[in-house]
Amino acid sequence: xxxxxxxxxxxxxxxxxxxxxxxxxxxxxxxxxxxxxxxxxxxxxxxxxxxxxxxxxxxxxxxxxxxxxxxxxxxxxxxxxxxxxxxxxxxxxxxxxxxxxxxxxxxxxxxxxxxxxxxxxxxxxxxxxxxxxxxxxxxxxxxxxxxxxxxxxxxxxxxxxxxxxxxxxxxxxxxxxxxxxxxxxxxxxxxxxxxxxxxxxxxxxxxxxxxxxxxxxxxxxxxxxxxxxxxxxxxxxxxxxxxxxxxxxxxxxxxxxxxxxxxxxxxxxxxxxxxxxxxxxxxxxxxxxxxxxxxxxxxxxxxxxxxx
Numbered sequence: 357x358x359x360x361x362x363x364x365x366x367x368x369x370x371x372x373x374x375x376x377x378x379x380x381x382x383x384x385x386x387x388x389x390x391x392x393x394x395x396x397x398x399x400x401x402x403x404x405x406x407x408x409x410x411x412x413x414x415x416x417x418x419x420x421x422x423x424x425x426x427x428x429x430x431x432x433x434x435x436x437x438x439x440x441x442x443x444x445x446x447x448x449x450x451x452x453x454x455x456x457x458x459x460x461x462x463x464x465x466x467x468x469x470x471x472x473x474x475x476x477x478x479x480x481x482x483x484x485x486x487x488x489x490x491x492x493x494x495x496x497x498x499x500x501x502x503x504x505x506x507x508x509x510x511x512x513x514x515x516x517x518x519x520x521x522x523x524x525x526x527x528x529x530x531x532x533x534x535x536x537x538x539x540x541x542x543x544x545x546x547x548x549x550x551x552x553x554x555x556x557x558x559x560x561x562x563x564x565x566x567x568x569x570x571x572x573x574x575x576x577x578x579x580x581x582x583x584x585x586x587x588x589x590x591x592x593x594x595x596x597x598x599x600x601x602x603x604x605x606x607x608x609x610x611x612x613x614x615x616x617x618x619x620x621x622x623x624x625x626x627x628x629x630x631x632x633x634x635x636x637x638x639x640x641x642x643x644x645x646x647x648x649x650x651x652x653x654x655x656x657x658x659x660x661x662x663x664x
Contacts, residue, residue, distance in 0.1 A: 363524050364453075365390045368425035370418055370440060372396040372405040373591070374486060375457045376431030377495030380410040382528045385497040395421035405492040419447045427524065429481075430456040435597035438467035450475035453517050457483055459544055461508040461537040463601040469510070477517035482506045482540065483530060484548075490591050501529035508537040545605035550613060552588075552595055553606070559588040 367389040369376045376394070383392055394411035395418050396402045406414050415421035422428050422444045430437050437456060448454070454476060458464050464480045472478045485503040487494065505525040509518045522532045535543075562581065599606055623631040 361387070361527075362390055363388050363520065363527060364426040366393065366424045367391075367427045367429070368393040368395060368421045369411075369429045369431055370395045370421060371431035372401050372410070372492045373431060374490050374494045375483070375499075376429075377405060377408070377410055377492040378497065378499040379429065379431060379457070379483075379495075379528070380405075381495055381497035382500055384410070386527050386529075388524065388527055389427075391424075393421050393425065401492060408492055410492060410495075418444050422452070423447050424449065425452055427453050427455065427521075430454075430458070432456075433594050433597045434458040434460050434463060434601045435593075437464055438471070441468045441471040445471040445473060448473055448476050451477075453477045453479055453521060455479050455481045455521055457481060458598075459484075459548060460598055460602040461506075461540045465508065465510060465537045477514050478510070479513060479518050479521040480508045480537065481521065481525065482508070482544070483525070483528075484544075485530075486590075498529070500525075503530050504533055505530040506533050506535050506540055508535055508540050541602050541605045542608070545602060545609040546612075549598055549602060549606050550609045552590060553599065553610070554613075555588040556595075 367383060369380055369392070372380075372394055376396075380392060380394055383389055391413060392411040393413040393415060394402070394405055395415045396405065397416060397418070399416060402414055402416055405411065413421075418440055425448075428444070428448070430440060432440060437458065441454075450473075454468065454472060455478075456464055456468075458480075459482050461480050461482060465478070468478055468480075483500050483503060483505040485499050487499075505528075507518065507521060507525075518534070522534075525532050558581075620632075620635065622628070623635075
């Protein structure tokens with residue numbers, strides 16, 4: 357990382373989980389704020405964050421946490437963003453910028469817009485990064501390095517505010533893309549949300565099989581199933597809210613997936629080796645392109661160690 361500079365005098369992060377604590381570490385690493393405030397309504401979580409020296413100020417009351425903030429980042433489940441947004445609305449100072457890290461964007465835009473006072477700017481964001489771990493101790497400053505952060509401002513959003521948030525994420529270490537919120541949700545439905553849903557389902561199916569004991573499932577987990585269990589270990593609250601708040605795009609992608617799965621089932625049933633080979637060759641090429649694009653490594657475990 358090159359030497360960076362202060363972008364916001366005061367930054368407030370609401371939510372001290374994996375993403376919030378990683379963002380706090382990255383801000384500290386880059387010296388991007390004069391004062392960093394970390395807020396979480398769960399006192400043990402806030403105490404853990406304090407023991408790790410993640411911020412300068414620690415608050416359990418979100419209203420107090422945002423009072424002097426130039427940038428407020430909601431690192432909380434999508435399902436509670438509107439509630440928190442309404443609670444802190446009257447405490448936001450003129451010129452403040454509000455953002456978030458949720459993986460659903462149209463719902464966030466619609467939920468927060470009514471609670472953005474005049475003179476305050478809303479620039480929703482989604483850093484496409486994370487692990488299956490959770491809590492303040494799970495975070496690390498390099499989580500966002502060379503990863504995409506997608507910003508989905510409304511067309512009426514102040515250009516200078518959008519630019520400042522873009523500069524902020526670039527200073528964090530991310531690559532930045534500006535995207536329409538609805539398009540973002542459709543893209544992420546197939547690249548992230550549906551894969552997580554499939555992972556949750558297949559692990560649940562394996563666990564429920566009467567013909568296979570759970571000990572065998574664990575003992576003989578091959579690479580494919582093991583990677584499914586990693587994805588399925590992700591935070592249940594966050595992913596519940598993702599599916600409830602991006603239902604239209606997820607259901608559309610699930611419909612396409614079901615059609616393709618039926619075609620694959622037919623190829624297996626009728627011994628159509630050519631169809632199977634063509635599909636597997638095409639998907640292998642996609643995997644190679646992901647690696648070439650710097651989004652992964654070539655390791656068999658998807659480039660993720662147990663620590664991540």
